[in-house]
Amino acid sequence: MHLARTGTSKNRLHVPTATLLGRSNACGTRLNFLVGLVAVALFSYSAEASGTASTLSLYQGEVIPFRLSPPPGTSSVAGQFLSQSLAFFKETTEPQSQYMALLGADLAQSVGKHPLSATFRGEEGRLHQLEYVIEILPTLFTTQQLTLPTDKADPNREDLVRIEKERMQFQAVFSKGTSEILWQPPFLAPVEGVVSKTFGKKRVINGTERKPHTGEDIAASLGTPVMASNHGRVVLAGDFFFNGQSVVIDHGGDLFTMYFHLSEVKTREGMFVKRGEVVGLVGQSGRATGPHLHWGARLSGARVDPFSLIHATE
Numbered sequence: 001m002h003l004a005r006t007g008t009s010k011n012r013l014h015v016p017t018a019t020l021l022g023r024s025n026a027c028g029t030r031l032n033f034l035v036g037l038v039a040v041a042l043f044s045y046s047a048e049a050s051g052t053a054s055t056l057s058l059y060q061g062e063v064i065p066f067r068l069s070p071p072p073g074t075s076s077v078a079g080q081f082l083s084q085s086l087a088f089f090k091e092t093t094e095p096q097s098q099y100m101a102l103l104g105a106d107l108a109q110s111v112g113k114h115p116l117s118a119t120f121r122g123e124e125g126r127l128h129q130l131e132y133v134i135e136i137l138p139t140l141f142t143t144q145q146l147t148l149p150t151d152k153a154d155p156n157r158e159d160l161v162r163i164e165k166e167r168m169q170f171q172a173v174f175s176k177g178t179s180e181i182l183w184q185p186p187f188l189a190p191v192e193g194v195v196s197k198t199f200g201k202k203r204v205i206n207g208t209e210r211k212p213h214t215g216e217d218i219a220a221s222l223g224t225p226v227m228a229s230n231h232g233r234v235v236l237a238g239d240f241f242f243n244g245q246s247v248v249i250d251h252g253g254d255l256f257t258m259y260f261h262l263s264e265v266k267t268r269e270g271m272f273v274k275r276g277e278v279v280g281l282v283g284q285s286g287r288a289t290g291p292h293l294h295w296g297a298r299l300s301g302a303r304v305d306p307f308s309l310i311h312a313t314e
């Protein structure tokens, strides 16, 4: 849980009224609910106070839900955060429509205050704009020492060509996401097992500092079924140098989840999968020291903790 490193939610969230603060506790769900309340509270006087800013907070590598409750008859709810479009969907229609978008911060996102703007078209046809300030707070990522066989730790020239080609293949997939939202709350953990809690850890492999760990590892026995964490389209299924046998699912709205080091892929590129559908089996293919699933998530280009998708959508 992220909250272990954060203290109470009171420290994390600057809300405009004492009434809202009174609802806070150390629970992530409650915090996310509060974020929604703040948005709703701001909205209620937005016509008079358009441009009023309130500060919400988000940790590096975290995903939180952001909610708006515009008046009936509203259409075209949109938003921008960290130069990316927010994908809003309607959560409720009665008695008042509520829209939700997931906000994510890359594990290396610069800390500090970043603007979020949301717009909607009112019943009268006028475009309304709301401004928020999102404060990105630092997450303390510790260092993990790993020892690997030299051929996996230090790829040769031929391997480097393959690695670069594969990096571009992944980039191409991430640049062609479906804009329509295909997922539905909640996200599921793809496999039951021992979670390593190594998301974002800096990695030192055979004594040399490498790229941080951009997903979460779940240890499980060889051959354990791996489920799609939500509905989506399989946009990559293949065998890769570092990631081994892998599946990438596009959930729409610029959100992808990844499943690496499989012993077997049980789906094909282009297939639509349902949440809970088996897409592969746990293995140790690619650069892995034992059987586990590497589960990764990418939201609007941000490398985020996949477990935070579960908390943000439960």
Ligand SMILES: [Zn+2]
Binding pocket: 213, 215, 216, 217, 293, 294, 295
């Ligand atoms: Zn991993």
